[in-house]
Amino acid sequence: MNALILATALLVGISLSPAVTSASDFGPQNPFYAASTLPYQAPPFDKIKDSDYLPAMEAGMEQELQEMRAIADNPAPPTFENTIVQMEKSGQLLRPVTNIFFAVTGANTNPKLQEVETAVAPKLAAHADAIYLDSKLFQRIATIYKERASLKLDAESLRLVEYYYDHFVHAGANLNDADKTQLKKLNEELATLANAFSQKLLAATKAAAHVSTDKAALAGLSDGQISAAAEAAKDRKVQGFVVPLQNTTQQPDLVSLSNRATREAIFQNSWNRAERGDANDTRATIARIAELRAQKGKLLGYPNFAAWSLVDQMAKTPEAALKFMDALVPAATGRAAGEAQDIQAVIDAQNGGFKLQPWDWDFYAEQVRKAKYDLDEEQVKPYFELDNVLQNGVFYAANQLYGLTFKERHDLPVYAPGVRVFEVFNADGSTLALFYCDYFKRDNKNGGAWMNNFVDQSKLLGTKPVVSNVANFAAPAAGQPALITSSDVVTMFHEFGHALHGMFADTMYPTLSGTSTARDFVEFPSQFNEHWATYPAVFEHYAKHYKTGAPMPAKLVAKIKKAKNFNKGYDITEVLAAAELDMQWHMLPASALLQNPDTFETQALEKTHLLLSYTPSRYRSSYFAHIWGGEYAAGYYAYLWTQMLDDDAFQWFEEHGGLTRANGDRFRQMVLSRGNTQDLETLYEVWRGAKPTVEPMLKYQGLAPEGNSK
Numbered sequence: 154m155n156a157l158i159l160a161t162a163l164l165v166g167i168s169l170s171p172a173v174t175s176a177s178d179f180g181p182q183n184p185f186y187a188a189s190t191l192p193y194q195a196p197p198f199d200k201i202k203d204s205d206y207l208p209a210m211e212a213g214m215e216q217e218l219q220e221m222r223a224i225a226d227n228p229a230p231p232t233f234e235n236t237i238v239q240m241e242k243s244g245q246l247l248r249p250v251t252n253i254f255f256a257v258t259g260a261n262t263n264p265k266l267q268e269v270e271t272a273v274a275p276k277l278a279a280h281a282d283a284i285y286l287d288s289k290l291f292q293r294i295a296t297i298y299k300e301r302a303s304l305k306l307d308a309e310s311l312r313l314v315e316y317y318y319d320h321f322v323h324a325g326a327n328l329n330d331a332d333k334t335q336l337k338k339l340n341e342e343l344a345t346l347a348n349a350f351s352q353k354l355l356a357a358t359k360a361a362a363h364v365s366t367d368k369a370a371l372a373g374l375s376d377g378q379i380s381a382a383a384e385a386a387k388d389r390k391v392q393g394f395v396v397p398l399q400n401t402t403q404q405p406d407l408v409s410l411s412n413r414a415t416r417e418a419i420f421q422n423s424w425n426r427a428e429r430g431d432a433n434d435t436r437a438t439i440a441r442i443a444e445l446r447a448q449k450g451k452l453l454g455y456p457n458f459a460a461w462s463l464v465d466q467m468a469k470t471p472e473a474a475l476k477f478m479d480a481l482v483p484a485a486t487g488r489a490a491g492e493a494q495d496i497q498a499v500i501d502a503q504n505g506g507f508k509l510q511p512w513d514w515d516f517y518a519e520q521v522r523k524a525k526y527d528l529d530e531e532q533v534k535p536y537f538e539l540d541n542v543l544q545n546g547v548f549y550a551a552n553q554l555y556g557l558t559f560k561e562r563h564d565l566p567v568y569a570p571g572v573r574v575f576e577v578f579n580a581d582g583s584t585l586a587l588f589y590c591d592y593f594k595r596d597n598k599n600g601g602a603w604m605n606n607f608v609d610q611s612k613l614l615g616t617k618p619v620v621s622n623v624a625n626f627a628a629p630a631a632g633q634p635a636l637i638t639s640s641d642v643v644t645m646f647h648e649f650g651h652a653l654h655g656m657f658a659d660t661m662y663p664t665l666s667g668t669s670t671a672r673d674f675v676e677f678p679s680q681f682n683e684h685w686a687t688y689p690a691v692f693e694h695y696a697k698h699y700k701t702g703a704p705m706p707a708k709l710v711a712k713i714k715k716a717k718n719f720n721k722g723y724d725i726t727e728v729l730a731a732a733e734l735d736m737q738w739h740m741l742p743a744s745a746l747l748q749n750p751d752t753f754e755t756q757a758l759e760k761t762h763l764l765l766s767y768t769p770s771r772y773r774s775s776y777f778a779h780i781w782g783g784e785y786a787a788g789y790y791a792y793l794w795t796q797m798l799d800d801d802a803f804q805w806f807e808e809h810g811g812l813t814r815a816n817g818d819r820f821r822q823m824v825l826s827r828g829n830t831q832d833l834e835t836l837y838e839v840w841r842g843a844k845p846t847v848e849p850m851l852k853y854q855g856l857a858p859e860g861n862s863k
Contacts, residue, residue, distance in 0.1 A: 178208040185209035185250045191565060192576075193587045193619050194608050196253045199566035203265040206254045210273055213247030214280045220244070221284050224293070231293035233304060237314060241613055241662050248663075249608065251277075256605040260623045261569045262355070262597050270348055278344040279337070285324035286333045294318055309830045313662050316829070323465060325453055332452055339449045343442060350438045351599070351782035354426075357433035358398050358776070359596050361426035363419045366393035373411035373516075375531070380630035388596075398423050399625060400600020400778060402727070402769050405638065407515040408530060420512035427775040428751075435775045436750045442781055443738050444747050451743035459739040459787035466671045467794065467833055471740055474673075474790045478732055480847075481793065482762055484856040485729055488722025493767050495521045511769045518720055526716040530638060532709060537642055538699035539592060539626070539635035546642070546695030547649045550685040554817030555653075556580025559588070569595070572621075577656060586610075586656040589621035592645075593628040593635075600625055600778065602644050604651035604679075610658035610666045618667065620655040622648040634699045639713075643686050650682025651675075659826040666828045672784065673791035674833045678825055680792070681799035687717065690812055718855025723768055725793075725854060730763040730770035732790040735780045737761070739787035750774045798837065800853045801845040 180186060184200040186209075191197055220243040224236055258266050284290065297304070298318035301311060325336045364386070365371065371379055371394060382394035389395055396406055396419060404423055410416050427435040450458035459471035468474040496517045497509050509517070522528050544559075551557045559575045567574060571593055577585045589607070608619035624644055629635045637645075651668060654675070658667035668675050685691045696705040737757035741748070754774045758764035772779065779785035806816055823840040838844055851857040 179212035183209055185213075185246065188245075189249070193584075193617050194249070195565055195574075195587055195619050196249075196568070196607050197566060198568045201253070203263070203269065206250060206266070207269045207272055209250040210247065210254065211276065213244065213250055214276060216246050217244040218280065218283060221287065221290060225287060225290040227293075231296045233297060233306060233310060233314065236293045236297060237310075237317060238613070240317070241313075241611075241664060245614070252605070252607050252609070256607060256621065257568050259599045259603070259605070260591055260621075261595065262599075267352055270352075274344045274348055275341050278341045281324075282333075282337045282340055285321055285326060286328070286336070288326075291321050291326040294321055309661055309665065312830050313665060316664065319465060323453075323461075328452070336449065336452055339445055339452070343445050343449070346438055346442050346445070347782055350435050350442070351778070353433045353435050353438065354776055354778055354782065355597075355599060357427045357429070357435070358400065358600060360433065361398050361422040362389075363396040363398075363415070363422055364391055364393060365396075365415070368394065370412050370415045371396075371410065373409040374406060375409070377630055377633050377636070378406070378409070378627070380633070381627060384630055397594060397596070398426060398600075399594075400776070401771055402773060403511070403515060403771075405627070405640075407512060408519050410516065413513070416512040416516060417510070424511075424769070424773060427773075435781070439774060439777075439781050440748050440750055443741055444745075446739060446786065447741045447743045447745060457740045457742055459736060462739065462787040466788070466791075467673045468790070471736055471787065474794070475733075475736060477797075478729055478736075478790055478793060479761070481725065481856070482729060484851070485722055485725040486762065486765065486768075488856060489726045489765070489768050490722070492518070492521075492720060492722050495525075496767075499524070509767045511767060514723065514767060518723070522716055522719050526712050526719065528709075528712040528716050533639055533705075533713065534636040535698050535700070536696045536705045536709075537637050537639070539637050539641075539645075541697060541699065542637065542642055542645060542695050543590070544695075545697075546686070546691060547645050549694050550646070550682075550688070550691045550812070551649070551653065553690070553812050554685075554814065555657075555821055556814060556818075557585070562587075584617070586618040586620060588652055588656065589619075590623075591621060592624045592626050594625040598623070598625060602648050604648050604655065604668070606655055606667065609663045609669075610655070610660065611663040612659075612661045614663060616663075618656045618658055620652045622652055624648065636699065643683050646683050646686040647679045650679035653682065654678040654825055657821050657825040658828055660828045660830055665830050668828075670829045671833055672788040673794040674798075674837075676791050676795035677798040677802070677837075680795050681802050684799070684803045684806075685812065687713070688812055721855040725856070726763065726765065726768045727771040728792060730758060730761075730765075730768070731772045731777065732793060733761040733763055734758060734770055734772075734774060735777065735785070735789040736787060738774070738780070796854070797847050797850045798845050800849040802837075802841065803853065804849040805841055 183205050184197050185205060188194055189197050221240070224239050227235055229235055254269075258270055294317050297314055301314050306314065325333060328336060368379065371382065374382070379394065382396055385395035385397060386393050398404060402423055404419050407416050407419060410419070427433060446458035450456070450461040453461050455461040457471070463469060463471055463474065468477070493509055496514065499517050499520050500507065500509060500513070519530060548557070548559045556579065558578045560578070562574045562576050565574045565587070567589065569591065572589055572591045575588045575590075577588055579585050602622070602624040605621045605623065606618065607621065608616050610616060610618040624641070626635070626637055626641050655667040660666045692710070693704060696710070697703060698705075734754060734757050737760070738753070755764060758770065763770070779789055785791065806812075809816055820840070824836065827836055848857070
C-alpha cells in the first residue's frame with residue numbers, strides 16, 4: 154500500500170496521453186519482474202530500459218488491485234492481520250518501479266520517459282481512486298478502526314489503523330457514489346494538468362538560459378565559470394556562452410556579474426521564463442489547477458483546498474499557518490528594508506544613478522558584506538571543494554553524531570554519469586543503507602535539490618533503505634575542481650538530513666517509515682542538519698584549501714561567523730512571500746472565478762505586505778514547482794514552520810553539550826528512526842521535553858530585537 158501512497162503523492166508530476174504498451178508485455182525479460190538481486194535490492198540501472206517502466210507499472214497496478222480485491226472480498230470478519238497487514242504487503246511490484254521511475258524522471262528525464270509519464274498518469278490516478286473509494290474495502294478498515302481500542306495492538310500497529318482510516322476518509326471514502334465519480338474526474342484532470350505544468354516548466358527553464366556571444370558581458374565571473382558557460386554553449390550547439398537558470402527567482406551568477414544589463418537580462422529571463430506566451434507558458438495551466446483544487450476541497454467538505462490539505466498536518470488549519478507566518482512578516486521585512494538601505498547607499502556612493510532593483514540585490518549585497526565584514530565569497534570557495542565537503546563535512550558530522558561510516562562502491566550501476574554510491578555502516582559495523590548522490594546540474598534534471606527513496610525500510614518486508622540526494626550545483630569545467638558556494642554547502646547538509654531521516658528508519662510498516670510524515674515535519678530533520686555545516690568542530694574539519702589542504706585562516710572563519718546572519722531579512726522575506734502566495738492560491742473558494750495569475754499574485758502579495766520592489770518572491774506563481782508540480786500545495790509554509798522546530802531542537806543540543814554521540818543517538822532513537830509511528834507533535838515534545846517556541850528561531854535567524862539575541 155505504501156507504493157500506492159507514494160505514487161499518489163507523485164502524480165503531480167504526470168499527465169494524460171494516448172495509451173502505449175500494456176501489462177501483457179510484462180514478463181521475465183523485464184528487470185522489474187523479480188526483486189533486484191543487487192545488495193539492498195538496489196536498482197539494476199544497467200538492465201533497466203526506458204521501455205521497461207510502463208509495462209511494469211501497469212502489471213504492478215493490476216496485481217495490487219487483485220490483492221486489494223482479495224482483501225475486500227475476504228469472507229472472514231475483518232482483522233488487523235487479514236486487512237491492514239495484507240494491505241501493507243501489497244504492491245510489491247508497483248512499489249519499486251514507481252520509486253525508481255519517479256526518481257529517474259526527476260533527475261535524468263528524456264522524451265521517451267516523458268511519454269511514459271504522460272501515458273501512466275490517468276492510470277495511476279484511477280488506480281488510487283479504485284482503492285481509496287472502494288466502499289467494501291473501506292468498510293473493513295472502518296470496522297477495525299471502531300474496534301481498535303479492544304484489539305490489544307502495539308502502538309505502531311494502532312497508529313497504522315488510525316492512519317489508514319483517516320487517509321481513506323481524507324481521500325473521499327465517505328462520499329456518495331455521485332460525488333466519488335466527480336472526484337475521480339477532478340483527480341484525473343489535476344494529474345494531467347500537473348504533469349503538463351512540470352514538462353512545460355522544464356522546457357521553459359532550459360529555453361530561458363542566458364545566451365551571449367560577448368565574453369565581456371560576463372565580466373565578474375571567474376575563469377572557471379566562464380569556461381563552464383562556454384562548455385554549456387557547446388553542449389547546446391550554440392555560439393558563445395550559456396548561463397543556465399536555477400529553479401529559484403534569483404540566480405547565483407548575479408552575485409558576481411558586474412554588467413548591469415547582463416544581470417537584468419538574466420533576472421528577467423528567470424522572472425518571465427514561463428510567461429512568454431508560447432507553448433511553455435504555464436499561466437493557464439496553474440489557473441485551472443487552482444480552480445480544480447478549490448472544487449476538490451468543497452467536494453470533500455472543506456471551505457477551500459488548503460483547509461482540506463492541512464487537516465492531517467501539524468498546523469492543522471490554514472489559519473494557524475497564516476498566523477505563524479504573519480507574525481514573522483514585520484521582523485523579516487523590517488530587516489530587509491534596512492538591508493536595502495545599506496545597498497542603496499553603496500549604489501549612491503558609486504554614483505550609480507539608479508534605484509535598487511531585484512537584479513542588483515545580490516551584486517551589491519556582496520559589496521556590503523565585503524565592506525561590513527571584509528568577506529568575499531570568492532575568498533571562501535577555494536575551501537569548499539565538493540568531495541571534501543561531502544567526506545570531511547557531511548559524512549564527518551554524521552560520524553560524530555551517530556557513529557556512521559561510509560564506503561564508496563563502484564560495483565553498483567547508476568542512472569547517469571557522475572552519480573556516486575556509498576554503503577553506510579552503523580558504529581558496530583552492521584550495514585544500514587545505500588546512499589546515492591547526484592549533485593551537478595543537467596538540462597534534463599528538474600530544478601532544486603531533493604531526496605529520493607529507491608527502497609523503503611520495512612521490517613515487515615525485510616527491506617533496508619536505499620536513498621539518494623539530488624542537487625543542481627554548477628558543474629566545473631573539465632579538469633577543474635568542483636568549488637561550491639556557502640549556500641551549496643548548506644544545501645548538501647540539508648539534503649543529507651533528509652537522507653538520514655530515511656536511512657535511520659526503523660519501523661515495521663512501510664507506510665509509516667522514514668520520511669513518510671506530514672510536510673510540516675519532514676523538513677525538520679533536514680533543516681536541523683544544516684546547523685552542523687557551520688558548527689566549529691565540523692567546519693574546521695572540512696574547510697580546507699583545495700590545493701594546499703591548509704585550514705581556512707582563523708581570520709576568515711571569524712568573518713564568516715560574524716556575517717552568519719547577513720542578508721537574513723531578504724532570505725526570509727523571499728521565502729515568506731512564496732509561502733504566503735501558495736496559501737492565498739489554495740484558500741480560494743470553489744465559487745471564485747478563474748484567476749489571472751499575474752493579477753492574483755500582485756494582489757496576494759499586497760494583501761500580505763510582501764509586494765516589495767527589491768525583494769521578489771523566491772518563486773513566482775508561474776514557476777512555483779513545489780506547489781503545482783510537487784507535493785507542497787498549501788504546504789510551502791512548512792519550510793518556515795520546520796525552521797522553528799529545527800532551531801528549537803538545536804537550542805536543546807546547545808544546552809546539552811552540542812555535537813556528541815549521546816545527543817545524536819538520543820535524537821536518532823526518539824525522532825529520526827520513528828517515521829510517522831507517533832503523533833508528530835507528541836513525538837517532538839517527548840524528545841524535547843517541552844513544546845517548541847519561536848524564540849530560538851528569532852535568535853538563530855537574526856530576527857530577535859536588539860539586546861535579545863543572546
